[in-house]
Amino acid sequence: MINLTDIQVRFAGTQGTIEAVKDVSLHIGRQEIFGIVGTSGAGKSTLLRTINLLERPTGGSVIIDGTDVTGFTGVELRTLRLRTGMIFQQFNLINAKSVFGNIAFALKVAGRTKDEIAVRVPELLALVGLTDKEDAYPAQLSGGQKQRVGIARALANSPQVLLCDEPTSALDLETTSSILELLKEINQTLGITIVIITHEMAVVKAICDRVAVMDAGEIVEEGAVYDIFANPQHEFTRQLVARSLNLDLPQRLREENGGRILKLHYRGHRAEEPVISETIRRFGVRVNILHGQIEYIGGQPLGALVISLDGDPEVVEHAALYIGSQIAGLEVVQ
Amino acid sequence: MNEAMREMLQDLLKAFGETFQMVGISLTLSIVIGIPLGLLMYVTDRGLFLQNRFVNVVGGILVNVIRSVPFVILLVLVLPLTQRLVGSTIGPAAASVPLSIAAIAFYARLVQVSLCEVSRGVIEAATASGATPFQIVIHVLIPESLPGLLRGLTVTAVSLVGYSAMAGIVGGGGVGDLAIRFGYYRYETNVMVVTVLLLIVLVQAVQSFGDSVAKKVDRN
Numbered sequence: 001m002i003n004l005t006d007i008q009v010r011f012a013g014t015q016g017t018i019e020a021v022k023d024v025s026l027h028i029g030r031q032e033i034f035g036i037v038g039t040s041g042a043g044k045s046t047l048l049r050t051i052n053l054l055e056r057p058t059g060g061s062v063i064i065d066g067t068d069v070t071g072f073t074g075v076e077l078r079t080l081r082l083r084t085g086m087i088f089q090q091f092n093l094i095n096a097k098s099v100f101g102n103i104a105f106a107l108k109v110a111g112r113t114k115d116e117i118a119v120r121v122p123e124l125l126a127l128v129g130l131t132d133k134e135d136a137y138p139a140q141l142s143g144g145q146k147q148r149v150g151i152a153r154a155l156a157n158s159p160q161v162l163l164c165d166e167p168t169s170a171l172d173l174e175t176t177s178s179i180l181e182l183l184k185e186i187n188q189t190l191g192i193t194i195v196i197i198t199h200e201m202a203v204v205k206a207i208c209d210r211v212a213v214m215d216a217g218e219i220v221e222e223g224a225v226y227d228i229f230a231n232p233q234h235e236f237t238r239q240l241v242a243r244s245l246n247l248d249l250p251q252r253l254r255e256e257n258g259g260r261i262l263k264l265h266y267r268g269h270r271a272e273e274p275v276i277s278e279t280i281r282r283f284g285v286r287v288n289i290l291h292g293q294i295e296y297i298g299g300q301p302l303g304a305l306v307i308s309l310d311g312d313p314e315v316v317e318h319a320a321l322y323i324g325s326q327i328a329g330l331e332v333v334q
Numbered sequence: 335m336n337e338a339m340r341e342m343l344q345d346l347l348k349a350f351g352e353t354f355q356m357v358g359i360s361l362t363l364s365i366v367i368g369i370p371l372g373l374l375m376y377v378t379d380r381g382l383f384l385q386n387r388f389v390n391v392v393g394g395i396l397v398n399v400i401r402s403v404p405f406v407i408l409l410v411l412v413l414p415l416t417q418r419l420v421g422s423t424i425g426p427a428a429a430s431v432p433l434s435i436a437a438i439a440f441y442a443r444l445v446q447v448s449l450c451e452v453s454r455g456v457i458e459a460a461t462a463s464g465a466t467p468f469q470i471v472i473h474v475l476i477p478e479s480l481p482g483l484l485r486g487l488t489v490t491a492v493s494l495v496g497y498s499a500m501a502g503i504v505g506g507g508g509v510g511d512l513a514i515r516f517g518y519y520r521y522e523t524n525v526m527v528v529t530v531l532l533l534i535v536l537v538q539a540v541q542s543f544g545d546s547v548a549k550k551v552d553r554n
Contacts, residue, residue: 052462081464091460096477096553105473109465137553153463163462 001193002028002051002161008059009046020046022217023060028195033187034209035225037240043217044197048163051195052084053077064161082110084228085192085235089166091146093138099125099149100134102135106156124152128182144175151182155190162186164196168203180206201244201257205229205297226297230267230328247291247304254334257290259310262320265329266294266303275326276307283319285311306333342525346532347513352426352507353536356498359430361491364441368490369483371397371438372445373471383457383467393442400439405497408432409504429506433497441490448482449475481552488544492537510534 009021020043028034036044049055050062053072061070069080093102100121107117107304125131128148138146147167154162164183168176184207187194198204204211204225212222215237220234232238247263254261264275280287294303309316324330341474371393377383378390403411409432416423416431452475476483499510511528517526 054458078466079462081462084462086459086462088455088459090453090455094456094460095477096476096480096551097473098448100519105460105465106463107462108473109460109469139554150459153459157464282427 001032002026002195003063004028004047004050004060005063006060007047007050007057007062009043009055010058019217021050021057024217024219026212026219026222026323028193031191031193033184033194033196033208035211036195036214037199037204037211038197038214039199042214044214045165046263047214048165048195048197051161051163052081052086054086065099078109082157083159084161084163085157085159086163087147087154087165087167089151089169091143091150091170091284092139092150092301093146093153095138097137099130099136099138099141102138102149103153103156104300106153109156120156121152124156126151127155127186142175144179146327147171147175147179148182150188151179155186155192158190160194161193161195164194165318166198168197168269169198169200176250177206183207199228200241201229205244205295206223209298213240224298226300226302229297230302244302245293247306249291249292249306249333253290257308257334259286260316260320260332261290261306261308261334262323263331263333264305264307264323264327265331266301266305267328268300273326275323276305278326279319279323282322283311283315285309285316285319310313344530345516345525346509349507349509349512349529350532352511353495353498353509355426356430356501356506357435357491357494357510359427360437360494361527363434364437364490365487366437368441369445371442372449373475375442375446376449376475377467377471381454383461383470397439397442400435401443405432405436406500406503408436409500413504424505426501426506429498429501429504430509433494433501436497437494439488440493442488444486444489445479446484448479448486451482452478473489481554482520484544484548484551488541488548489499491540491544493542495533495537495540509536 004024004026007021007024011020024047036047037306038044045056050057053062053069057070061068063069064080072080094105097105103121103124104117109119112120114289119142121134122131125134128151130145130148130152133141133145138149168179171179180203183194186192196203196208208225210223210227211228212219213228214220214237221228221232221237228237229241231239276287279285287309290306290308292303292305294301294305309319320330364480375390375393378386378393412432412435413423416428419431420428422428426452456474457470460470465473498506498508499514502511502514509532513526513529515523517529
């Protein structure tokens with residue numbers, strides 16, 4: 001669907017040229033939700049903007065559906081943009097226009113008639129769940145509602161691709177998940193390819209199929225979301241993943257605990273086996289759960305459990321070995 | 335006394351008529367020419383959709399040159415042009431030529447400033463929607479900056495009332511001219527006081543009206 005080949009974006013700054021994007025190549029499949037994650041300043045926003053040429057790459061090519069669009073200008077470029085919706089962190093609605101007016105604008109741009117617009121706008125508002133807000137002005141809406149209008153506007157001309165520039169970064173947690181759900185629904189019901197950039201791993205976990213990790217203008221790692229979380233290869237990715245899965249024990253707990261402390265890593269379907277109860281039954285050790293977090297990414301469990309084992313030292317040793325043989329990874333904390 | 339009063343009233347009416355004529359013509363022209371000029375200077379600025387350094391710089395210099403010439407000098411400077419355009423250099427219509435030139439330059443700059451307040455993100459969103467530059471101007475830039483455009487127009491109108499006082503130098507007439515002629519040259523303080531008071535009321539009315547309209551269209 002979208003092929004980025006050796007994309008390079010350079011800015012001439014006051015202190016020499018800045019290379020915002022360095023030779024990035026990506027393939028984004030049809031109907032996929034593709035995440036680009038990285039810290040701020042990593043170049044992800046610039047990279048995203050090369051897809052609809054809001055940012056013209058200084059090198060490389062953007063190929064959409066087999067057509068090289070990198071050199072598009074004028075009518076060709078505007079037609080490309082009609083087929084590519086975009087939503088923004090700050091929503092970017094026209095404050096002087098009502099919700100209806102904002103969405104109507106996108107349709108007017110595509111040359112739709114007044115009658116067509118009058119039919120299409122309510123359809124779009126129903127899709128994003130804002131039917132009663134047609135006459136409201138952006139200043140009267142909450143952040144989540146503004147983003148819904150942004151989504152309706154982006155979808156107005158039935159695009160094949162939706163580009164999302166940090167769509168939930170200005171929203172609270174609850175609103176974030178409702179917007180993400182809406183995006184997922186749109187992806188599934190309308191079959192639209194979604195490219196989403198974010199600095200929040202939680203967003204990636206929630207909706208993306210695949211993800212590319214970007215650092216200092218380069219893609220350092222790319223793969224299925226589950227693999228990236230379960231088995232991060234690059235140091236930068238590890239840091240990002242670790243930050244989203246925090247299992248540090250308080251110092252007090254470590255000191256007071258005399259027994260063995262183990263960290264059990266869960267990955268894949270083996271996480272569903274009753275390891276702990278089986279250990280207690282077989283070895284008669286005392287197990288205390290100290291910390292834990294298991295999440296389901298794309299339906300697959302991933303997480304870790306920190307437990308302490310107490311009992312006869314030799315039996316504890318055997319029990320630990322047994323646990324190690326039953327799960328994806330075992331780490332001895334103490 | 336009664337006779338003098340009537341005479342003064344007649345003078346005042348005539349003067350107000352002349353002021354309205356001068357301000358009206360210049361204000362109309364500053365909308366018709368000043369808005370496009372301000373728009374042109376804005377959209378040709380760095381990083382905008384019609385970036386053009388040449389047009390931007392030339393426009394900016396033109397506006398600055400006009401604005402840096404003291405109005406009294408401009409009045410005299412454009413006399414040949416006035417003669418060609420109006421066929422005379424005396425009267426309110428003639429005075430409207432330099433007034434319009436000054437007002438266009440002044441308002442163009444205010445238009446540009448108002449446009450700078452429009453969020454670049456909104457312009458980017460419109461560009462991403464596939465809008466043409468013309469559609470962005472009509473549906474984004476003008477509606478988004480309308481409150482600012484109206485406030486700028488109010489400021490321009492008030493300045494024009496002030497500038498038009500100097501039109502007396504070329505026989506343009508108007509309220510300001512009346513105040514100078516009677517109050518200053520003829521020591522008729524009461525006429526001067528009345529005219530100045532009326533000018534205050536006029537300026538106040540223009541300002542209030544402008545503010546209320548601007549507030550009405552402001553959706554923020």
